[in-house]
Amino acid sequence: MTQNEALFKSIFDRNNRKVYHLCYGYTGDSDAANDLMQETFIKVWQNLDKFRNQSQISTWIYRIAVNTCLSYLRVEKRKVTDEINERIIETKADEVSDKQEQVNQLYKCIAQLEENERIIITMVLDEVPYQEIAEISGISEGNLRVKIHRIKNKLTEIYNRHERF
Amino acid sequence: MKDFNELKQLWHVQQENEGVSYDAILSTIRLTKNKYTSKLLTHVISIVIIVLITLYIFITVPFYTWTTQLSMFIVIICLIYYMLVQIKDYQAINKSENLLNKPEEYISYLTAYKHHRYKLNTRNYKIYTICLSVAVGLYLIEMSFYVSAIALTIFVVATIAWFLICYFILMKIYIKKESEKLEELIGKLESLKGQFSE
Numbered sequence: 001m002t003q004n005e006a007l008f009k010s011i012f013d014r015n016n017r018k019v020y021h022l023c024y025g026y027t028g029d030s031d032a033a034n035d036l037m038q039e040t041f042i043k044v045w046q047n048l049d050k051f052r053n054q055s056q057i058s059t060w061i062y063r064i065a066v067n068t069c070l071s072y073l074r075v076e077k078r079k080v081t082d083e084i085n086e087r088i089i090e091t092k093a094d095e096v097s098d099k100q101e102q103v104n105q106l107y108k109c110i111a112q113l114e115e116n117e118r119i120i121i122t123m124v125l126d127e128v129p130y131q132e133i134a135e136i137s138g139i140s141e142g143n144l145r146v147k148i149h150r151i152k153n154k155l156t157e158i159y160n161r162h163e164r165f
Numbered sequence: 166m167k168d169f170n171e172l173k174q175l176w177h178v179q180q181e182n183e184g185v186s187y188d189a190i191l192s193t194i195r196l197t198k199n200k201y202t203s204k205l206l207t208h209v210i211s212i213v214i215i216v217l218i219t220l221y222i223f224i225t226v227p228f229y230t231w232t233t234q235l236s237m238f239i240v241i242i243c244l245i246y247y248m249l250v251q252i253k254d255y256q257a258i259n260k261s262e263n264l265l266n267k268p269e270e271y272i273s274y275l276t277a278y279k280h281h282r283y284k285l286n287t288r289n290y291k292i293y294t295i296c297l298s299v300a301v302g303l304y305l306i307e308m309s310f311y312v313s314a315i316a317l318t319i320f321v322v323a324t325i326a327w328f329l330i331c332y333f334i335l336m337k338i339y340i341k342k343e344s345e346k347l348e349e350l351i352g353k354l355e356s357l358k359g360q361f362s363e
Binding site for chain 2: 016
């Protein structure tokens, strides 16, 4: 394994879970999330030389992941995969655990938020410090706190509305 | 009814994603790199072959007029220019400092990039059609030495008709489609940018 590959592996192992959560929250579709996660790490690999001497690696990875998500503009493709995903979820419903089903539902609810809200709330759920979220999203910490409060309420409301049905 | 803390607890019991592994990503990187390299190589080899064939024709075929050589030269320049632009563009979007910018700045960059692509595609299409018309026109001078006046007239009329169709119908359709696509993208990017503004 080369030095670059070793560095890349350690970056991947430490960050893939959070990046996947972010991508899944953004798209509301696990297949698209895997595609975006893959795209993110390919970009990480391509820009590995720029990472040297960066102190906060998670901020760096998150920036790439967020920007990769933002450039995900394939609207038509997404509609199709959403439909397929719905069907897959329906047919696999018995196979997945009740908890996982609730998690899938939670992702679907996150996908109903606005794009910046999806990004922010997945980071909040993954317990990324507010200061880092502010740094990643380019929003001031004060403004971010207000936003987070509003998004939490919105998400809880959407989730409970879905749970009732 | 769940409150946010319960949603947070739920979040932490989710299964690990096993969709993409480190090895899979690394092999995709290698595969993409190889695919891109071989694509690039195919492009370069094709261009080199065309240039060599043209050079051979230049040297061995006794043309009546220099305008034929000029027409060949124009087509080759177009091909090389197109190839260089594609390579430069591919590298710009994948290995870019902009990727590490704040979302608001990155969206501005994406918007500018889409505008640039649109201009490049539509302008290049125009330039390509014009260059090809000039090249064919120059070659027609050579043809006039070989074919009869009637055959030449038919060829000229057919060529002009084809370029008129390209310029006034096909190009208009293409530009309209590209512009609609651009507007949709810009609309989405503007709305995203608004979300990240203070």
